[in-house]
Amino acid sequence: MADEAVKTRRRDATSNTERLITAARSVFARNGQASLEEIAAEAGLGIATLYRHFPNRELLTRAVYRSIFDTELVPLLTESCAQSTPRATFMAIADRLLDLVDRERGLIASSANFAVLTDELLRDFVDPFAILLRRAQHAGEIRADLQPHDIPRIFSMLLVGLSTPRATPAVRRRYLSLAFDALNPPGAEPLPPLDEQDATEGLRTGVATLRIASSLSGPDERP
DSSP, rough: HHHHHHHHHHHHHHHHHHHHHHHHHHHHHHEEEEEOHHHHHHOOOOOHHHHHSSSSSHHHHHHHHHHHHHIIIIIHHHHHHHSSEEEEEEEEHHHHHHHHHHHHHHHHOOOTTTHHHHHHHTTHHHHHHHHHHHHHHHTTTOOOOOOOTTTHHHHHHHHHOOOTTTTOOHHHHHHHHHHHHHOOTOOOOOOOOHHHHHHHHHHHHHHHHHHHHHHHHOGGGGG
């Protein structure tokens, strides 16, 4: 009986966590500065329950963002790898990232450390990116001197440049194609070396710029 009670409590805790994450994503979509009380009410739970699962706002935002990555980016990575060329997979991931930022501007505004959070999540993809990169290089689709840690940095640059409200899907597709053409092997000049510390700092700076730009932009800017 005691074991069954423990299992029930665990199931309830998991259910409440999922409800809070779902509610937070919905509330942040309407208002990135919404209170935690609003999120608890949206989930149909008390504020004390919310704080038991997420002691502060940043942890809740992190959980929401992680959930979005896990449900929308991870499947894309695995499915595209099986169905598309490596280069097409990279482009699909970049396009999905831009789409997520466009749809989740409230979530970006809700986080005090969005740059750090994005850095961490992109770094989680370095290993699968490395596998995909090796496949692309072996197929002659991407220049041979590109390194796995270059991929998150490239995605960060694309997010900064193409995540404004005026960047329609057609604009994104055009400039994604131009950006990825720079990765083509034919005629590529050798890349200057870049150590890991420089790559890390560059990524943090780029995503910090993204957060500032997103907080200053509004959905009404798009014609």
